[in-house]
Amino acid sequence: MKILDLYIGRNFLKFFAMIIVIPGVLFGFFELLSELDVVGKGSYTMADALLFIILTSPGRFLDLVPITALLAGIAALGRLADHSELVAMEAAGLSVLRISLSVLGASGVIMAVAVVSGELLVPPLEQNARIMRARAVSVRGVTFTQKGFWAKRGSSFVHVARLIGKDAAEDIDIFSFDEKGSLKTFVHAQNAVITGKDHWVLYNVTKKVVRGMAVETGSVDHLDLESFLSHDQVSALELPPETLSTPELLDYIQALEKSGQNADHYRLALWRKMSQPLSTGAMVMLALSFVFGSIRKRSAGLRITIGSFVGIALYFFDQITMHAGLMLGLNPAVVAFIPFLVITSLALIRLRRAV
16 A cells, blocks of 8 residues: 555656646746846846846745645546546555545645745745845945845945844944044944835934043934935845745844834734645645546546636635735734635535545
8 A cells, every 4th residue: 555655646746846847937937027127227137137036936936835736636636537547546445535645645745845945945045136136236335234234324334234124124333433534423223114215213222422532322212314225225135024934034023013013914924834834735635626526527637727727716815815914904823824724624525525
């Protein structure tokens, strides 16, 4: 029986690898078209755009894992059904439940790879890609670091340790020098809110003024400043919540809460990291219902076509649920698990009729 388990699992993984490449490349092409608007700004070239697409491609492939699992399950088991191999397996004593567990076991490999990639591979690649693009489109006087930047404005140097989305920043230092190059003032802010294209509000500010050999220290609740970066530069450096690792998401949530910003987008991304592997398993269960269910005797092509429409519908349902949940201010954990619960319920209802 283990040989049959391996045979079924190998077929599923083979079709998964074949299917995910097509939409992955297609979406990468669409992303490249959008990058053409940035080509020509600063030193950003077509080669840079291609490198950006390559570095961000693992994240796009991760988004396709659930729907690809659905199509791979339909295609792999559909092929076995069309060649009467499933009938032979059942005649040999292999139950529908056992066949289903074989496919779910193979999908577990995909889920494990997706989880590890989402934590260890995608975040550094996304960060390097966006830093590379931000450096290319930036003006002189701005040096981007891993999560923030250094900027020169007149006789002052500004260091921002971390940008959090488009609306917040953390650990801001401002060094001001006189005509002789001596340090005149030092300002540190724990966090900042970007309220517009050209306006930053620093909070929990400590200011030190150097007067000869003495240093005067004072503090204020907030301080208004002009922006250190253009809106395009902030957007270029922004890391979408979906591309952050779990520890980074937790840090971002804490930082946004500290600055009084809404962190629901990042909370939702955190919960979706937990729900996506489960949604992938639910998609596999749904795929099984297309093979063992009411359309079992239909051709593989028809099953895949119907499965594609169902997968696309569920994908849009997932996106609509996510955006609607953010707009309505619903609990991010509930919003993240709604698609999984819907898919699982649909799959179990259909499988119950077949088993």
